[in-house]
Amino acid sequence: SWYSVIHTPPQDVPSYFDEFRRVLTPGGHLLLGFFESGDDPVTEFDHKVVTAYRWPIEDLAKMAAEAGFAEVGRMLREPREGERFRQGRLLMRRDS
Known part of the structure; x- marks a missing residue:
């Protein structure tokens, strides 16, 4: 799910994790790419x-866990020249 949740209103994101879980077989993996907000809460941007x-x-890791995913790994990358925001990655595995 590469940068798909960034356009989803925050109140709808848990349903996305439910759908990811529904379509993945037990043990299947989900790689989530998104813009990360650091110590700030969910932040709207243009x-x-x-x-x-x-x-x-x-917050995203917690939602994923609540939907039945186990975190496998995470990564944060600082913005490069010309980028506005830090990048986040979560690799998760669907529990059985």
């Missing part, structure tokens, strides 16, 4: 297409 959101990595 995007070329539509309003988007930056997320604290902990």
Whole structure:
């Protein structure tokens, strides 16, 4: 799910994790890419297409766990030249 949840209103994101779980077989993996908000809460920002959101990595990891995913790994990358925000990655495995 590469940068798909950034365009989802925060109240709808838990249903996305439910759907990810539904379509993955037990043991299947989900790789989530998103813009990370650091110590800030979910933060709205302007995007070329539509309003988007930056997320604290902990919040997304918690939602994933609540939907039945086990965290396998995470990564944060500081913005490179020309980028506005830190990048977040979560690798998760669907529990049985």
